[in-house]
Amino acid sequence: xxxxxxxxxxxxxxxxxxxxxxxxxQTLESAVVRFxxxxxxxxxxxxxxxxxxxxxxxxxxxxxPDYPSEIRAPIGTTFGVSAFQINFGSRVIKxxxxxxxxxxxxxxxxxxxxxxxxKPGGIILLDTGSFQDRNIHRANYATDPxxxxxxxxxxxxxxxxxxxxxxxxxxxxxSKEKGLSKKEALRCKNFWALGFVYWMxxxxxxxxxxxxxxxxxxxPEIADANIAALNAGxxxxxxxxxxxxxxxxxxxxxxxxxxxxxxxxxxxxxxAWGLAVGAKLADLRLVFCSYPITxxxxxxxxLSNMVEHDIVTFQAEDEIAAICAAIGAxxxxxxxxxxxxxxxxxxxxxxxxxxxxTEQPLVVINTQRAGPSTGLPTKTEQSDLLQALYGRNGECxxxxxxxxxxxxCFNVAIEASKIATKYMTPVMVLSDGYIGxxxxxxxxxxxxxxxxxxxxxxxxxxxxxxxxxxxxxxxxPWAIPGTPNLEHHIGGLEKxxxxxxxxxxxxxxxxMTDIRAAKINGxxxxxxxxxxxxxxxxxxxxxxxxxxxYGPISRAVNNLQEAGVDVSHVHVRHIWPLPQNLGDLLAGxxxxxxxxxxxxxxxxxxxxxxxxxxxxxNKMTGQPFKIVELENAIRAHLEAAK
Amino acid sequence: MTDxMTDxMTxxxxxxxxxxxxFVSDQEVRxxxxxxxxxxxxxxxxxxADVEAKTENTVFVSGIGCxxxxxxxxxxxxxxxxxxxxxxxxxxxxLANPDLDxxxxxxxxxxxSIGGNHFxxxxxxxxxxxxxxxxxxxxxxxxxxxxxxxxxxxxxxSTPHGSIENPLSxxxxxxxxxxxxxxxxxxxxxxxLIATLTRAHAFKGTSFVEIFQNCIVFNDGxxxxxxxxxxxxxxxxYVEHGKPLLFGKDHTQGLRxxxxxxxxxxxxxxEQGITKDDVLLHNExxxxxxxxxxxxxxxxxxxxxxxxYCKPGHIFEVEIRKMVQREISETTxxxxxxxxxxxxxxxxxxxx
Numbered sequence: 001x002x003x004x005x006x007x008x009x010x011x012x013x014x015x016x017x018x019x020x021x022x023x024x025x026q027t028l029e030s031a032v033v034r035f036x037x038x039x040x041x042x043x044x045x046x047x048x049x050x051x052x053x054x055x056x057x058x059x060x061x062x063x064x065p066d067y068p069s070e071i072r073a074p075i076g077t078t079f080g081v082s083a084f085q086i087n088f089g090s091r092v093i094k095x096x097x098x099x100x101x102x103x104x105x106x107x108x109x110x111x112x113x114x115x116x117x118x119k120p121g122g123i124i125l126l127d128t129g130s131f132q133d134r135n136i137h138r139a140n141y142a143t144d145p146x147x148x149x150x151x152x153x154x155x156x157x158x159x160x161x162x163x164x165x166x167x168x169x170x171x172x173x174x175s176k177e178k179g180l181s182k183k184e185a186l187r188c189k190n191f192w193a194l195g196f197v198y199w200m201x202x203x204x205x206x207x208x209x210x211x212x213x214x215x216x217x218x219x220p221e222i223a224d225a226n227i228a229a230l231n232a233g234x235x236x237x238x239x240x241x242x243x244x245x246x247x248x249x250x251x252x253x254x255x256x257x258x259x260x261x262x263x264x265x266x267x268x269x270x271x272a273w274g275l276a277v278g279a280k281l282a283d284l285r286l287v288f289c290s291y292p293i294t295x296x297x298x299x300x301x302x303l304s305n306m307v308e309h310d311i312v313t314f315q316a317e318d319e320i321a322a323i324c325a326a327i328g329a330x331x332x333x334x335x336x337x338x339x340x341x342x343x344x345x346x347x348x349x350x351x352x353x354x355x356x357x358t359e360q361p362l363v364v365i366n367t368q369r370a371g372p373s374t375g376l377p378t379k380t381e382q383s384d385l386l387q388a389l390y391g392r393n394g395e396c397x398x399x400x401x402x403x404x405x406x407x408x409c410f411n412v413a414i415e416a417s418k419i420a421t422k423y424m425t426p427v428m429v430l431s432d433g434y435i436g437x438x439x440x441x442x443x444x445x446x447x448x449x450x451x452x453x454x455x456x457x458x459x460x461x462x463x464x465x466x467x468x469x470x471x472x473x474x475x476x477p478w479a480i481p482g483t484p485n486l487e488h489h490i491g492g493l494e495k496x497x498x499x500x501x502x503x504x505x506x507x508x509x510x511x512m513t514d515i516r517a518a519k520i521n522g523x524x525x526x527x528x529x530x531x532x533x534x535x536x537x538x539x540x541x542x543x544x545x546x547x548x549x550y551g552p553i554s555r556a557v558n559n560l561q562e563a564g565v566d567v568s569h570v571h572v573r574h575i576w577p578l579p580q581n582l583g584d585l586l587a588g589x590x591x592x593x594x595x596x597x598x599x600x601x602x603x604x605x606x607x608x609x610x611x612x613x614x615x616x617x618n619k620m621t622g623q624p625f626k627i628v629e630l631e632n633a634i635r636a637h638l639e640a641a642k
Numbered sequence: 643m644t645d646x647m648t649d650x651m652t653x654x655x656x657x658x659x660x661x662x663x664x665f666v667s668d669q670e671v672r673x674x675x676x677x678x679x680x681x682x683x684x685x686x687x688x689x690x691a692d693v694e695a696k697t698e699n700t701v702f703v704s705g706i707g708c709x710x711x712x713x714x715x716x717x718x719x720x721x722x723x724x725x726x727x728x729x730x731x732x733x734x735x736x737l738a739n740p741d742l743d744x745x746x747x748x749x750x751x752x753x754x755s756i757g758g759n760h761f762x763x764x765x766x767x768x769x770x771x772x773x774x775x776x777x778x779x780x781x782x783x784x785x786x787x788x789x790x791x792x793x794x795x796x797x798x799x800s801t802p803h804g805s806i807e808n809p810l811s812x813x814x815x816x817x818x819x820x821x822x823x824x825x826x827x828x829x830x831x832x833x834x835l836i837a838t839l840t841r842a843h844a845f846k847g848t849s850f851v852e853i854f855q856n857c858i859v860f861n862d863g864x865x866x867x868x869x870x871x872x873x874x875x876x877x878x879x880y881v882e883h884g885k886p887l888l889f890g891k892d893h894t895q896g897l898r899x900x901x902x903x904x905x906x907x908x909x910x911x912x913e914q915g916i917t918k919d920d921v922l923l924h925n926e927x928x929x930x931x932x933x934x935x936x937x938x939x940x941x942x943x944x945x946x947x948x949x950x951y952c953k954p955g956h957i958f959e960v961e962i963r964k965m966v967q968r969e970i971s972e973t974t975x976x977x978x979x980x981x982x983x984x985x986x987x988x989x990x991x992x993x994x
Contacts, residue, residue: 263982277977317759320760325730325734332734350724354724358721489722490720492723
């Protein structure tokens, strides 16, 4: 990044050049850092900036923002702790990492909550300025953890970051009169800590400096204060390396990264952009109807900020109104999309049936969260799979696809738009809180190179003649209001196969039920055969995953394969209909293990569909699987199978 | 766009004028014989012919209930939705294509009970649709349970000892929701109903029309206290903008503000020195007056029929379209640019 260095040099010219040449850095293949503090400490921004700097350093990376559902919980409490974890390295990174190498703890509560996740011998950066007795007690510590021996297993860096930040900002000569209060100055302490960690991992400050200047363009004194704090933290770390033997590390560029233009992307952004692109490829206007709900709202926000691409977003009065408006929009010739999380999807159930019965193209996004009921709104789970497949009254089949990673949401959203318009059916896309919030580097595609799938509106002749159903897809014709001579009635009452008008004829209901099921089953012709992600195509044990468990499963399986274990990995994207060859493929393994963040939902489907003795491996803590958990469970499974 | 629209209008002007029969579908009407819905259906078909509506541009959207079968009987586009959600489906239709002429047909249970939320928000947003609420104060399709407009003491299968709940006023809810057009009609009063529906159709924004509709099977005669031929003159007042609020046979009674209060009272012209000049003129742009008129219950004051309130406001889907068009005209960004906005970096090709 030679073009970036001069900018940094402007900030602290003397330090940059010398630091780049320091030979004493310890080389790491990968590292995990967790920033943790109070909800008001800006940990998500801090982590986001570290991610940016790490992307610029061309490491592979994966992040996990882990924040409470309270917007501002009481200061200093354990339930107000907000954290951001990042795993980065010169090798392929598939998860945000199990345990962390470095913990930045901005207060006692953060230390209390996070210490369990730190590797033995790991580094803790503590802001002692927040370790007053009151805060220590508020974090439910009986004694000061710094002096009672509970940190003996770690390398602890104790600094009064609060005071150091105030000192750094004071150096700028910014007084209250000049527009910066002490409170605002103190708020820069997260950037002080960031500067310190930047030194430890040899990250460039330029992207962060530029970000601050843009973000606070209207209040340059705040940008300057944060930049001063960032530089002060960085400078102290450099000094400490020499005087106190502070560890510093170097994580090399990841090799074999596909060339091209990259950015970081969250699952929510990728989903929004995929929907916008999907509508464009179908040559339809996107009408996105949603009701705010954690953790799905970022998709609504992203699309609302893109109306210049002929996108209409509608914040409805409730979940039901949102899906019904999307249905109305599709009926009138747009691509109707609705998005929510589990509780909202539950409310949409009846209307989903209406979309199935009236055969409307519709995309439904479920960014799953931990349930039941309100559950853990900000925590992740995969427990809406059976809801997606079966959670409606009557025989009500639809297509279900699951995204496996943040960037994958883009592809899944496009595929959902294509299937929905080709087959005239609702398509449910399963994402989850982890995928939605997590970010990863993303090779930006060229939209002009993507295959278009323009829809064919029906414009002539009589409307609902059964012969008009597409012979291959069984899709009904799409005739939209405004088209002369095709006036027709449509609704949730059973329709005559011949005319489309109301029919309560018994034989007709059987026929329509069969047709609706056959149409969805037929989507299989547009689904690629199931491939094996890694390992042999038959053998001792296959691990079958879907959705966001892709990362930890593939890493765990790769680790075991390297250790000589006979294990394969199959990742299923198309939940319904399932790929044609899946049953045969799985039957080629002696044992089938299905890890899921639920109590065993996909494993039920596999057992039901293929009469296979698949076993579940289940976790419902609101947290993603750890690689080591999976490795241990797989080993135990093999042991028990002997 | 403007050119195309002018062309279309020129073409339609030369087409044969449609009659009410041209809006009748081939579906057999399945309401009970004598149901008030028949009269409303006829009035709507007649109105559409009068206003020279086009069958292909007209969409009827409904929820669930007796009234909600309405779209099947219209030779237009029709969407029979789910219980209470017709306003939402209609909103989506207008978001996709604001040029369509959309009618929502609903009932007292559909609009005010299960769909109350959507009803309120449709009016608040002022989506350009006609909203017809067939109020018969009973659940018909589920065989006669009391509804949110049923009066206290209504005996029904679910309230054999008489209902306890207070009824709500559809027109007052509409006014409170920020409706810009609030009107009332009676199923059997065809002339007035057609006049009101014509006004509703012409209005840009949500035009709400409550239609008192007789359920001959489960609630027969519930409105006869003010709809029966001999009662109507004294118990109904047909309001028209700018005209005095007169009622009674030969228009000898009128409404005025009761001195010293913020309420209405009925007066008799010629009695106690009251002249025609003492009678209030109807001002349909006055929301406070509309609320007073809507609140009259036929007890001491007559039931108000006609356009109670009409004051145009900005229209939801029109404003959205304007905003989208403005943003489109002000950007040269492609979707490819969106994906590349913010921080990006390039991984170069490794030298061989």
